[in-house]
Amino acid sequence: MANLDLSKYGISGNFEILHNPTYEELFQAEIDPANEGFEKGVLTTTGAVSVDTGKFTGRSPKDKFFVKDAVTDEHLWWDGTINRPTTPEVFAHCKDLVTKQLSTAKKLYVVDTFCGTNEDTRLKVRFVMEVAWQAHFVTNMFIRPSHYELANYGEPDFVCLNGSKTSNPNWKEQGLNSEVFTLFNLTERMQVIGGTWYGGEMKKGIFALQNYYLPLRGIASMHCSANVGKDGDVAIFFGLSGTGKTTLSADPKRYLIGDDEHGWDDHGVFNYEGGCYAKVIDLEKDKEPDIWRAIRRDALLENVTVGADGTPDYSAAASKTENTRVSYPIYHINKIVSPSRAGHAKKIIYLSADAFGVLPPVSILDEKSAQYHFLSGFTSKLAGTERGITEPVPSFSPAFGEAFLTLHPTMYAKTLIGKAKEHNAKVYLVNTGWNGTGKRISLKNTRAIIDAIIDGSIENAPTVHVPILNLVAPTALNNVDSNILDPRDTYADVAEWETKAKSLAAKYIKNFEQYCDNDDAKALIPSGPQL
Ligand SMILES: Nc1ncnc2c1ncn2[C@@H]1O[C@H](COP(=O)(O)OP(=O)(O)O)[C@@H](O)[C@H]1O
Numbered sequence: 113m114a115n116l117d118l119s120k121y122g123i124s125g126n127f128e129i130l131h132n133p134t135y136e137e138l139f140q141a142e143i144d145p146a147n148e149g150f151e152k153g154v155l156t157t158t159g160a161v162s163v164d165t166g167k168f169t170g171r172s173p174k175d176k177f178f179v180k181d182a183v184t185d186e187h188l189w190w191d192g193t194i195n196r197p198t199t200p201e202v203f204a205h206c207k208d209l210v211t212k213q214l215s216t217a218k219k220l221y222v223v224d225t226f227c228g229t230n231e232d233t234r235l236k237v238r239f240v241m242e243v244a245w246q247a248h249f250v251t252n253m254f255i256r257p258s259h260y261e262l263a264n265y266g267e268p269d270f271v272c273l274n275g276s277k278t279s280n281p282n283w284k285e286q287g288l289n290s291e292v293f294t295l296f297n298l299t300e301r302m303q304v305i306g307g308t309w310y311g312g313e314m315k316k317g318i319f320a321l322q323n324y325y326l327p328l329r330g331i332a333s334m335h336c337s338a339n340v341g342k343d344g345d346v347a348i349f350f351g352l353s354g355t356g357k358t359t360l361s362a363d364p365k366r367y368l369i370g371d372d373e374h375g376w377d378d379h380g381v382f383n384y385e386g387g388c389y390a391k392v393i394d395l396e397k398d399k400e401p402d403i404w405r406a407i408r409r410d411a412l413l414e415n416v417t418v419g420a421d422g423t424p425d426y427s428a429a430a431s432k433t434e435n436t437r438v439s440y441p442i443y444h445i446n447k448i449v450s451p452s453r454a455g456h457a458k459k460i461i462y463l464s465a466d467a468f469g470v471l472p473p474v475s476i477l478d479e480k481s482a483q484y485h486f487l488s489g490f491t492s493k494l495a496g497t498e499r500g501i502t503e504p505v506p507s508f509s510p511a512f513g514e515a516f517l518t519l520h521p522t523m524y525a526k527t528l529i530g531k532a533k534e535h536n537a538k539v540y541l542v543n544t545g546w547n548g549t550g551k552r553i554s555l556k557n558t559r560a561i562i563d564a565i566i567d568g569s570i571e572n573a574p575t576v577h578v579p580i581l582n583l584v585a586p587t588a589l590n591n592v593d594s595n596i597l598d599p600r601d602t603y604a605d606v607a608e609w610e611t612k613a614k615s616l617a618a619k620y621i622k623n624f625e626q627y628c629d630n631d632d633a634k635a636l637i638p639s640g641p642q643l
């Protein structure tokens with residue numbers, strides 16, 4: 113469809129348009145020697161393409177702004193750090209920068225996608241960009257409409273114009289945070305991006321939109337991965353970047369629904385995406401075989417160095433960022449459900465990477481503590497994905513995804529806990545971070561913990577009440593080192609655990625004050641840590 117008219121978006125010039133390019137066209141564009149700089153991809157021995165994603169190798173949460181207007185004012189959560197309001201004039205200015213940039217391109221990629229597996233809630237999202245690998249990224253990550261669906265696609269619901277090669281010199285006087293911008297105008301139904309090459313701004317930007325539209329319709333919108341057993345038992349895994357959503361949901365015993373963004377409606381859990389975005393830092397075939405196998409033709413490696421013979425080098429030392437990634441279409445994982453949906457979740461797992469090393473590796477939550485810990489979202493920001501984070505930074509991230517929330521956290525808690533109650537789902541807090549040994553809890557132990565949650569054996573395990581944190585932890589589980597289940601046992605001196613636990617409990621209590629202006633939230637306090 114070379115005759116697509118982009119002038120309606122303010123883009124006009126002497127460019128060739130590749131509308132819904134095939135993987136082969138993208139691949140040829142990426143490895144074309146005529147491409148320069150960051151656009152140039154390198155073919156690896158696996159057949160995947162490896163690209164350098166540029167100056168900013170992570171997401172810039174503080175550069176996300178929304179235009180305040182009659183539609184958004186009523187509902188949007190303006191928390192001052194994540195969602196910031198901007199004016200239609202600033203949006204128009206940044207859009208102008210982007211359209212001018214895109215108008216100078218020789219080649220533009222237009223990729224029409226769906227965000228959301230189900231017809232009644234999916235968004236038709238059109239991406240326009242000039243960087244070939246970014247077109248490849250959205251082709252991998254979003255749902256690829258069939259030829260028939262493309263023939264009937266019509267007008268998109270939302271358009272994202274990505275002008276990554278431009279940036280905003282006027283950001284200071286416009287009240288923005290930096291020359292990077294990712295701005296949303298919900299009236300114009302458009303996102304504009306500039307100053308950053310990170311593909312995650314497109315993926316997580318559209319996720320933020322679903323996080324706006326769906327809870328208002330009573331649907332839980334969740335920063336989680338999901339998988340299902342052969343008998344239809346669905347498990348979901350909430351967690352901030354790096355806490356294990358992708359790794360733990362790729363389970364050879366189960367079928368993957370998706371690795372990062374899901375909704376839960378009256379029929380069950382459904383994926384928003386059509387692909388996965390895995391971290392490949394220090395990737396090892398034996399530890400993460402499914403992800404290893406998914407790296408093949410049509411997969412896109414980012415910031416991974418490739419040896420002269422084309423062999424990718426996943427070791428940390430060889431790369432310029434910890435945020436080395438691979439995106440691949442979901443069917444690169446052997447065991448998936450297709451389309452990406454299943455029934456109601458029976459197991460809800462909050463993944464928290466505790467950098468203080470005091471949380472038990474697994475705790476069993478009741479209804480109230482499940483709400484308390486969902487609103488608290490205690491975890492760590494791990495190095496890599498977010499700009500400026502170079503070591504684990506303990507953080508309270510409500511709904512385990514604060515950066516992507518567009519409504520008040522209580523909206524996500526209400527929709528999730530409502531569904532959990534209705535479907536009798538059990539909730540667990542799993543620490544994929546550290547303990548008193550100073551080391552990260554091993555993947556082997558965490559996988560065995562997940563197995564015990566999924567097969568239900570954890571419900572029959574002996575338990576201990578962990579004071580201060582006020583958590584119930586099992587003390588024996590199949591194939592899990594029982595010396596780690598009570599976190600106090602991992603310290604040479606229990607007093608050290610106590611001091612740290614008290615300090616963390618104080619942080620929990622302080623953080624929860626923000627929710628205490630209503631009685632429902634106040635009633636949750638006894639279910640949280642106690643001093
Ligand atoms: N105990 C553990 N549980 C889960 N992941 C772990 C653990 N220990 C180390 N890891 C590593 O942490 C990273 C988790 O990343 P990932 O699964 O991509 O997180 P997410 O999808 O939540 O962003 C992987 O590189 C994995 O190998």
Ligand SMILES: C=C(OP(=O)(O)O)C(=O)O
Pocket residue numbers: 171312313316352353354357372389497
């Ligand atoms: C891609 C991202 O997240 P995750 O690591 O959870 O995939 C992101 O936060 O930009």
